[in-house]
Amino acid sequence: AEPLLQIRDLSVAFRTERGLVQAVEGVSLEVEAGRVLGLVGESGSGKTQTLLSILGLILDPNAVLSGSVRLDGEELVGMPNRRLRRIRGAKAAMIFQDPMTALTPVHTVGWQIVEQIRAHSSLSNRAARDKAVALLAECGIPDPARVVERYPHELSGGMRQRVVIAMAVSCEPKLIVADEPTTALDVTVQAQILALLDRLRRDHGTGIVFVTHDLGVVSEIADTVAVMYAGRIVESGPVQALFAAPRHPYTHGLFNSIPPLRGPRPARLTGIPGLPPSRGAPETGCAFAPRCAYAFAPCAARPPLAPEGAQRVACFLPGETKQGFRRAGDLAA
Numbered sequence: 001a002e003p004l005l006q007i008r009d010l011s012v013a014f015r016t017e018r019g020l021v022q023a024v025e026g027v028s029l030e031v032e033a034g035r036v037l038g039l040v041g042e043s044g045s046g047k048t049q050t051l052l053s054i055l056g057l058i059l060d061p062n063a064v065l066s067g068s069v070r071l072d073g074e075e076l077v078g079m080p081n082r083r084l085r086r087i088r089g090a091k092a093a094m095i096f097q098d099p100m101t102a103l104t105p106v107h108t109v110g111w112q113i114v115e116q117i118r119a120h121s122s123l124s125n126r127a128a129r130d131k132a133v134a135l136l137a138e139c140g141i142p143d144p145a146r147v148v149e150r151y152p153h154e155l156s157g158g159m160r161q162r163v164v165i166a167m168a169v170s171c172e173p174k175l176i177v178a179d180e181p182t183t184a185l186d187v188t189v190q191a192q193i194l195a196l197l198d199r200l201r202r203d204h205g206t207g208i209v210f211v212t213h214d215l216g217v218v219s220e221i222a223d224t225v226a227v228m229y230a231g232r233i234v235e236s237g238p239v240q241a242l243f244a245a246p247r248h249p250y251t252h253g254l255f256n257s258i259p260p261l262r263g264p265r266p267a268r269l270t271g272i273p274g275l276p277p278s279r280g281a282p283e284t285g286c287a288f289a290p291r292c293a294y295a296f297a298p299c300a301a302r303p304p305l306a307p308e309g310a311q312r313v314a315c316f317l318p319g320e321t322k323q324g325f326r327r328a329g330d331l332a333a
């Protein structure tokens, strides 16, 4: 059967004064129902554009999409906006880093959840309100009957994110796309939100695409991982395999950028010298070459994403070398 979400050869470009600027190129991804895909990359890697195109949110008239994004058997690329909006409410929901993106300060959280429920169902006001209270309880909010009367600013950041998740699941979406939903929260609350999402996918079979730059979060929640660099996937595979043996020099560098000592949320992607290429830079060859300690002559061509072990890897280094740099430790020192 077709997976819940199937992205094939997705490319996203933007028309600019300098010509067409490629943000995402040739990305293919799949998410099964009840599974979590972690999409990892630095800012500017194209992960957010990929995510937005999943929901048809690239409403920028200068955006040019090609390829295929199929959600629950329906093709989203090229779908009219009116139908996309329906799908966004009913089949897919989005959670952002800042809960206030989804909440308005001028209404109680109860009002906002009830509106969301009634927009997508024929429930009475009363029934929608009961459902809102039940959803807040399910999302781990204590005393939900009182919280529905509160305004967003009266709640903590963690509670607001729970409210947003309650709104997202109110329409029983098949897919949740989450963009750094725990980044702004402290470690304890972050763990609670991850546990909540994990429970939702188990109880409801919801598929989740989780965008983050935080490998620690990926290891906790994802089943599969795709690492993006400069608009392309450079490595993907099952989370255990990729964490045990990262094969792309970039992925390897990401792991090395995690300080070895346990501490508060270390996994910012700051450990690799150099910057990701600015978008629109004329691109020939491997985009990581300027930062890669292993670059050699063949890297002047573009490496294809090819199967290697349990992963798919876009790099010309032979397999043995990749095993070697993994053991040798420091790649980019």
Ligand code: SF4
Pocket: 248, 249, 250, 286, 287, 288, 289, 290, 292, 293, 294, 295, 296, 298, 299, 303, 314, 315, 316, 317
């Ligand atoms: Fe480095 Fe070459 Fe592999 Fe690119 S293809 S990551 S430049 S070794």
